[in-house]
Amino acid sequence: MQKNKGNPAMTATLVEKIIARAAGKARVTPGEIVTCKVDLAMILDSGGPRKIWPRLKELGVGVWDPEKIIVVSDHFVPAVDAETAAILKLARDFVREYKIKHFYDMKGICHIVLTENGHLEPGMFACGGDSHSTMGGAYGCYMAGFGGIEMTGVCITGEIWTRVPETIRVDWSGAFNTAVVAKDVMLFLCRQLGMDNAFTAIEYGGDTIAAMSMSERAVLCNMAAELGGETGVIAPDAKTLAAIRAGGTEPKPDALSWRSDDGARFAARHNFNAAELQPQVAAPHAPSNSGGVDDYKGVKIDQAYIGACVGAKLSDLQMAASVLTGRKVASHVRLLVAPASQKIYAEAAADGTLNILTDAGAIMLASGCGACAALGAGVLSEGETCISTTNRNFKGRMGSNQASVYLGSPYTVAAAAAAGAIADPREFLQ
Amino acid sequence: MTATTGKAWCFGDEINTDLLAPGLYMKSSNEVMASHCLESVAPDFAKMVQDGDVIVGGHNFGIGSAREQAALSLRILKVGAVLAESFARTFYRNALNFGVPCLFFPEYKEINQNDRLKVDSVSGTVENLTSGKQYRVSPIPAHLMEMIVDGGLMPHLKKKFAKAG
Structure with a gap:
């Protein structure tokens, strides 16, 4: 770790630039409290209309801008009982009542659906009603997660206060070894940087990140939430612009100007060498409780789960398929796969990935948050052990508080599914 | 809710949102969720906690999800601070x-x-009536104090809209 000697009077980080613009100021200083105008507010079936609508009625007010509020139903999909059916119906009724322009009902997990549809652009200030809204930062915007009570305020006023965070810069250089991916980076960083980086933003950079796909960069920003950060960001480049165009939006001419100034002041700088990283596994009950996969080899599993915003993108399913080609899931293990969106599901069907997974014995589930947060199919019983591509393994996260959840990359989870116990994915890719 | 006197409930480090508001009850009413608050680490907490009691945590209290139930459950259980x-x-x-x-x-x-x-x-004081020891703490940030004094965002907005008339 080294202290940066930039001139704080002249320079700004990417996060400071976005907040300054949203706050209508020439510049902002870390620690300063500002009120920002929100460019996009994403609310969800779980903590959105269900929580916000009764409050709007109680206050006798409407929403600030039905074109800037995006509603996504992804947490309780598809309905499994009267309670979840009522929650999903309420979201549909809310959309109709307030004439919400963009509604994604059972199309996939919110953070994925936003980018698939070109909603995020560099320089935006966005709020989401889910902690992993930080994932949007991969598109060079500031996107942070807030509870339903604060999203109520955003939906009414279009504004939110924030304490300008300091930025921690994390650089990676070099190439990864076989079976090492962004998920391994984040399980390693949870251990290295801790999960208590509150009131800071994490900015990722370096040639390793430049070489990463958007799908992999998104993992880094998604799990900035596990680092406890306000958000995670990556400055946009040609890949970012291509991804925005793929979502049907033409990026603004100044899109690439959203980056930290040379010499900008960071609270801390960390430099890591990608070639030194091994596949990582986090043991119960925290993502920071992680180590090299060798430390956990042989831990017997009952379930392997490939799901969630962070771990069921097309590239994640392809990683799992590369391990499972010509192999079978161990007889005592159930492998559950919930593609992160309907679009990903279709793409995985078209390119043959789904065939490989189901031939191996995978059970396909609907696109949604599902078992990751004990909301849908695939929850765990007492005494069961699961390895999962998801982002959290707190006690009770995936069901019983007497279950054990390990976290790993799609390579590592697929290898465990085939071996019946945690295994080194490198041995499956030779 | 700016001053409270009550019993201390000590929970230690890294009390996360899955402990405060378990995912299995996310679809349930706020009251049902509150009845399961912290049960994984203190099975009787929701039953035994009294109005005005104080939760004492260590490092990184509340890490995890944005789910509002993690905080709302404490409000429903009338935790004082x-x-x-x-x-x-x-x-x-x-x-x-x-x-x-x-x-x-x-x-x-x-x-x-x-x-x-x-x-x-408001004044930023904590007194341990059992040990007799007193502490100064940083008060709630100034820009949020009015909302806290009003009792939270909803009563605060109600007051604001009533004034705007």
């Missing part, structure tokens, strides 16, 4: 918006389970 060495951002914001004062309290290890505490979040 949360003292912790440090807070996770979303929990901290949610709690203040529900009118549950959160105060940074580095001396949390000096508090024992069942100590009687008197906490004033």
Whole structure:
């Protein structure tokens, strides 16, 4: 770790630039409290209309801008009982009542659906009603997660206060070894940087990140939430612009100007060498409780789960398929796969990935948050052990508080599914 | 809810949102969710907690999900304040918006389970009535104080809209 000697009077980080613009100021200083105008507010079936609508009625007010509020139903999909059916119906009724322009009902997990549809652009200030809204930062915007009570305020006023965070810069250089991916980076960083980086933003950079796909960069920003950060960001480049165009939006001419100034002041700088990283596994009950996969080899599993915003993108399913080609899931293990969106599901069907997974014995589930947060199919019983591509393994996260959840990359989870116990994915890719 | 006197409930480090608001009950009513608050670490907490009691946590209290139920459950159980060495951002914001004062309290290890505490979040004082020891803490940030005094975001907005008439 080294202290940066930039001139704080002249320079700004990417996060400071976005907040300054949203706050209508020439510049902002870390620690300063500002009120920002929100460019996009994403609310969800779980903590959105269900929580916000009764409050709007109680206050006798409407929403600030039905074109800037995006509603996504992804947490309780598809309905499994009267309670979840009522929650999903309420979201549909809310959309109709307030004439919400963009509604994604059972199309996939919110953070994925936003980018698939070109909603995020560099320089935006966005709020989401889910902690992993930080994932949007991969598109060079500031996107942070807030509870339903604060999203109520955003939906009414279009504004939110924030304490300008300091930025921690994390650089990676070099190439990864076989079976090492962004998920391994984040399980390693949870251990290295801790999960208590509150009131800071994490900015990722370096040639390793430049070489990463958007799908992999998104993992880094998604799990900035596990680092406890306000958000995670990556400055946009040609890949970012291509991804925005793929979502049907033409990026603004100044899109690439959203980056930290040379010499900008960071609270801390960390430099890591990608070639030194091994596949990582986090043991119960925290993502920071992680180590090299060798430390956990042989831990017997009952379930392997490939799901969630962070771990069921097309590239994640392809990683799992590369391990499972010509192999079978161990007889005592159930492998559950919930593609992160309907679009990903279709793409995985078209390119043959789904065939490989189901031939191996995978059970396909609907696109949604599902078992990751004990909301849908695939929850765990007492005494069961699961390895999962998801982002959290707190006690009770995936069901019983007497279950054990390990976290790993799609390579590592697929290898465990085939071996019946945690295994080194490198041995499956030779 | 700016001053409270009650019993201390000590929970230690890294109390996360899955402990405060277990995912299995996310589809349930706020009241049902509150009845399961912290049951994985203190099975009787929701049953035994009294109006005005104080939660004492350690490092990174509230890490995890943005789910508002993690903070709302404490409001429903009428917890008077949360003292912790440090807070996770979303929990901290949610709690203040529900009118549950959160105060940074580095001396949390000096508090024992069942100590009687008197906490004033406006003046920034904590008194341990059991040990007799007094502490100064940073009060709630000034820009949020009015909302806390009003009892949270909803009463605060009601007042604001009534004034705007």
